Amino acid sequence: MARHEGRGMASVNYPIGMNLGGDPSQALIHSNPDGKFTVALSAIDLGQGMKQVSRQIAAETLGVPVEDVYVDTADSDTGPHDMGSFASRGTHRMGNAIIVAAREARGVLLEAAAEELEVNAADLVTDGRGNIHVRGAPSRSITVKATAQAAQFKQGKTIAGRGIFLIPLSAVDAETGEMNPNTAFAHACLVADVSVDDETGEVEVLRMTSAYELGRVINPRMVEQQLVGGAWMGISHALYETPEPYYPNPEHGPRDFNEYLMPGPGDIAPYHVTVLERPAPDGPFGGKGPGEMCANPVLPAVANAVYNAVGVRVDELPITPEKILRGIKANGGVKPGPRRGGPVNWR
């Protein structure tokens, strides 16, 4: 038996969101009498960090501390309409809707403060720490909290804003079939190094190296978290997970999660990610979103690495030992591909 090393790569152009019916997201923002703000959304946070990113975008636009913004999600009965959390659209679509809503709410906030300070709203600025003051005259100030209370109890104003993001409909050109379904693409390239055992057919991912271009990174730690976790899921999809029956007959297949394979903490590969920032012109503060593409390139890169290692082209996932051994047999032996490039040197 021998182990054969191989390298594969894949790149991805990931369209953010989709353009079915304009892919709209709505956001509603209002202030509470304590000067804190609530952002109502109907999309949900499953742990990908949408609430945190929404909170940062709202706070930045309103001009208030991030701790003073609460994001309320996931009640599609009472929340504003949203297409949902999918297609890596959260940061881009909801973020844009939040900016529109927060701008409107900020406008009312400054008007209410102007009334209290007896100045022109256009002369007011926020310090991001909960105060509003006259530009160039920090002593002529009022807190956001006092403003919210004055609006609520004295002026009879609601400090609130509505926002929606909608992609303009792109018609299909009858002649060419051309259309423009997306406004923002994220990009990545990933290299996987694997080792394939020609006796057992087992694949070990030795290391992965990638570069991701995601627009403005709104929360760097969460982006890293997504990319690292998603790459694990990519390995899982490439090599392990399947609801399909096992050989030789369906009774040997997985009946429940007991027998549904996923890599454990001992099966992870060292992974090095470089994140490039190229703010998107139509993204919220230039953001696009790592979402699904954190896993996508891993699958073809691993498949290509297996091909490079032993010459077996597996085109059905997952790439199981059985498929590799059958491929080696069909090829009349291991047929390693050319090796290009030196060792990846990041450790």
Add this chain to the structure above:
Amino acid sequence: MAKLPVQFRLNGSDRATFVDPASNLLDTLRRGLGDFGPKYGCGQGTCGVCTVLVDGEPQLACLTLAVSCEGRQIETTSGMADGPNLHPLQGAFMDHFAAQCGFCTPGMLTAARALLAKNPQPSRDEVVEAISGNICRCTGYEPIIAAILAAANAPGARRA
């Protein structure tokens, strides 16, 4: 079937309840006693989210008969923080972004707590071994391993 009484200490308090003879500890903790720290994942002993400490040993609550816990000390993540002060492991999980959806977190924290109680300075391999019965769908494990290693080096990590 007649219910049986069972008494144990849960996170330092004496608790008593009546259970079916076949009830598992997970169901007894969650539905009987309202401790939602341990989660219900697979119910078959494969995912680790229901891990609790029984007399300091990590055990899968879904596979533990409640009546077998008579007189024992049960500890769950609900008892890890000391008032507003998080357990060092909980703090390290936050600092290292070791949770996304958070569903595996109680099991990971409990497995890590059992490890550090016995082995305060574990190697990376020992951490991996300790959490190898716990599945995480989101993080790729790396931040969890980093958090446990960091907590091992923090003061007070061995606090029970």
